[in-house]
Amino acid sequence: MGEESLRKAIDVARDRFPLCIVWSPLPGLTWFVPFIGHMGIADSHGVIYDFAGPYSIGEDNFAFGRPTRYLQLELPEEISTEAWDDGVREGCAVYRKRMHNICCDNCHSHVARCLESMGYPRPLGGWNMIYLCFYMLFCGHFVNFKGFLLTWGPFVVIMMFIIAFTYMH
Template identity: 60%
Template sequence: MEATAVVGATIDAAVHRFPFCIVWSPIPILTWFLPFIGHLGLADSKGVIFDFAGPYTIGRDDFAFGAPTRYLQCTVAPEDVAKWDEAVAAGCKIYEKRMHNLCCDNCHSHVAVCLEHADYAGRKRWNMVELCFWMFIRGKYVSVAGFVKSWLPFVFVLAVIAIVRSTA
């Protein structure tokens, strides 16, 4: 599901263009302790990222927690490009009228609804937990710096815990 079937859908991390991708970035403090939890967004066919950034707010080309550090490129057939873009727009239209809830109606839910509208991978139902772990297990890092930004705070927290425990 990661390889693209669309010609010209090239990822350009330098200008934050991720066509047909689910993108992820760490959320300060939360990701430091739970490294599989982060902020999720979805890009249209041109690579423009949309994310449910807060109550009644859809970010467009302004990812809420900084540039993506991980991505998953979805396979979209050339004849389904318009459907993909329509699905992203439909999900955004729904979520721009919703209150954000960290636990149950959040950026992951927004991406799930977009994928459902696209009938992505032949599935009618997606959920935030699946997306969380799918990104954690299958997501690719944008760069070495993206890897470091994702993991260094967690490693630091573990080191502090280890030091405190060893001196106690």
């Protein structure tokens, strides 16, 4: 499938993001550190799966609201859409048996496991939560301007208050 046809397949209004990693802000935490948020992965039909909590995989119900960012991955020739979907299913099966740990074994780790399971080409050092965090930060796309505002707006407002308060004294 060419990149152009995949881009057309993204349907933000229905939350369908085929072959994508998706991201949304975490209330409170993202307000202070805007590149930290909740991550999930979509199958070839665009249905989102996320490690929503201990022993829990969300399917088509993203845990912290609708995605505000996405990163569509290109399928290398050696990976079919069936292999992609199998990798997502395998990663989800593993994480349905895991306790959630915000710092060490979290939604980003789940996405990394799915990518490893499908054999998606690995970056140097393999897929992990740190790499995925910065991959989304630098290569991800906002779904729309509202997604941008939901991600960066609270941070900017907080910084403006801090700066104003600092200069008032």
